[in-house]
Amino acid sequence: MRERLTRFFASRWGIILAGAVIGLLAPLLQRLGNPPNMGICVACFERDIAGALGLHRAAVVQYIRPEIIGFVWGATIAALLFREFKARSGSAPIVRYFLGMFAMIGALAFLGCPWRALLRLAGGDLNAILALAGLAVGIALGVLFLKAGYSLGRTTRSHTAVGWIMPIFMGLLLLLLILKPQFSKDGPIFFSTSGPGSQHAPLIVSLVVGLMIGFLAQRTRFCTMGAVRDVILMKDTHLITGVGVLLVVAFITNLVLGQVRFGFTGQPVAHSNHLWNFLGMSLAGLAFALAGGCPGRQLFLAGEGDGDAGVFVLGMITGAAFAHNFSLAGKADAVVDGVLKVGGLTNFGMVAVIFGLVVCVLIGLTMRERA
Amino acid sequence: MAKTVDARGFSCPQPVILARKAIAEGEFPIEVLVDTVTSRENVRRAAEKAGCKVRVEEKGEEFKLILQR
Numbered sequence: 456m457r458e459r460l461t462r463f464f465a466s467r468w469g470i471i472l473a474g475a476v477i478g479l480l481a482p483l484l485q486r487l488g489n490p491p492n493m494g495i496c497v498a499c500f501e502r503d504i505a506g507a508l509g510l511h512r513a514a515v516v517q518y519i520r521p522e523i524i525g526f527v528w529g530a531t532i533a534a535l536l537f538r539e540f541k542a543r544s545g546s547a548p549i550v551r552y553f554l555g556m557f558a559m560i561g562a563l564a565f566l567g568c569p570w571r572a573l574l575r576l577a578g579g580d581l582n583a584i585l586a587l588a589g590l591a592v593g594i595a596l597g598v599l600f601l602k603a604g605y606s607l608g609r610t611t612r613s614h615t616a617v618g619w620i621m622p623i624f625m626g627l628l629l630l631l632l633i634l635k636p637q638f639s640k641d642g643p644i645f646f647s648t649s650g651p652g653s654q655h656a657p658l659i660v661s662l663v664v665g666l667m668i669g670f671l672a673q674r675t676r677f678c679t680m681g682a683v684r685d686v687i688l689m690k691d692t693h694l695i696t697g698v699g700v701l702l703v704v705a706f707i708t709n710l711v712l713g714q715v716r717f718g719f720t721g722q723p724v725a726h727s728n729h730l731w732n733f734l735g736m737s738l739a740g741l742a743f744a745l746a747g748g749c750p751g752r753q754l755f756l757a758g759e760g761d762g763d764a765g766v767f768v769l770g771m772i773t774g775a776a777f778a779h780n781f782s783l784a785g786k787a788d789a790v791v792d793g794v795l796k797v798g799g800l801t802n803f804g805m806v807a808v809i810f811g812l813v814v815c816v817l818i819g820l821t822m823r824e825r826a
Numbered sequence: 827m828a829k830t831v832d833a834r835g836f837s838c839p840q841p842v843i844l845a846r847k848a849i850a851e852g853e854f855p856i857e858v859l860v861d862t863v864t865s866r867e868n869v870r871r872a873a874e875k876a877g878c879k880v881r882v883e884e885k886g887e888e889f890k891l892i893l894q895r
């Protein structure tokens with residue numbers, strides 16, 4: 456039975472199912488309260504968690520997102536049921552930590568991770584085209600490094616406890632979300648009362664959807680970065696089939712729910728600064744390619760016991776804190792006195808993205824195995 | 827004489843890249859060692875796509891994929 460299911464999930468139908476389920480559930484999450492065109496966004500949601508914990512103080516984006524917890528736990532459950540839980544660690548963790556930080560900085564420049572880029576496109580936000588193009592370019596650059604022998608080195612089996620740290624950390628986050636402790640006057644745990652952080656589906660719904668997606672994604676190895684990478688690297692369309700199905704199903708679901716508005720300017724929680732949408736996601740794409748997985752995949756791997764992926768996730772969470780504290784994150788388009796003001800990055804943000812690209816290129820060039 | 831590719835401990839897409847390199851070199855049979863189900867599936871898929879016949883031996887927590895032309 457387990458073998459049959461494993462073969463199904465590894466097949467094209469398995470990944471199509473995963474894409475379809477995500478494409479259906481993400482717009483539903485939006486309908487039930489998540490921010491517009493943000494039914495799921497791993498980057499934004501990890502940023503919201505950073506805010507809730509007080510790691511940054513941007514008041515409009517502070518909420519412990521149950522979807523992230525569900526992603527990890529769903530993967531843990533799947534891994535345990537199918538005997539794939541394997542505590543492992545040791546593949547240049549400090550590099551992965553900083554790759555996570557730069558991936559987040561790049562994603563926040565666009566105001567979305569690859570998952571949100573797909574969902575924004577499915578909602579009519581055409582800025583996502585620039586983002587997906589940038590993502591592909593960044594991944595293509597990563598492929599060049601991979602072909603030239605780039606590697607962060609082998610991971611090694613660790614004590615089981617190592618594999619449980621991330622799932623337990625997620626459990627603690629869930630406790631904090633439910634118990635709502637306040638650790639000091641005017642201190643965390645924060646819950647936004649306005650802005651995207653205040654927009655969320657009911658806790659149980661978010662958690663259950665996260666669990667379902669985490670389970671399916673672990674079984675099918677769903678990965679939005681791998682989808683593009685495999686096409687470039689070896690013309691393999693297995694993963695991108697799932698991504699394509701996600702996009703189509705999400706678009707249809709949005710149409711049914713009346714959640715589509717085509718355009719570039721004034722899109723929700725988005726900006727139309729084409730250059731920095733492109734460059735930000737190039738940085739994110741390169742960082743994901745160098746780290747071996749999109750931000751969703753890193754959560755699913757962390758749930759399976761992969762400590763290296765866990766470190767990347769922590770890098771993303773703290774990277775979000777830096778991004779908001781140092782004014783690196785993108786600012787949405789706004790209408791001021793009836794006039795459209797295109798959003799984008801501060802000078803700090805632009806420097807950070809360029810700096811990130813330079814660092815990631817250096818990592819790609821220097822972390823080589825001798826031929 | 828079998829060519830051995832030790833891809834244990836490498837995360838995707840390394841095992842596939844190493845396997846494809848060996849396939850391109852043309853020295854068969856090739857033995858690819860991996861230690862996760864994901865890598866096993868990925869290498870199997872890539873090898874079959876490249877026209878190889880694939881046999882998998884399970885050794886504890888590790889897998890040995892034997893690729894033949």
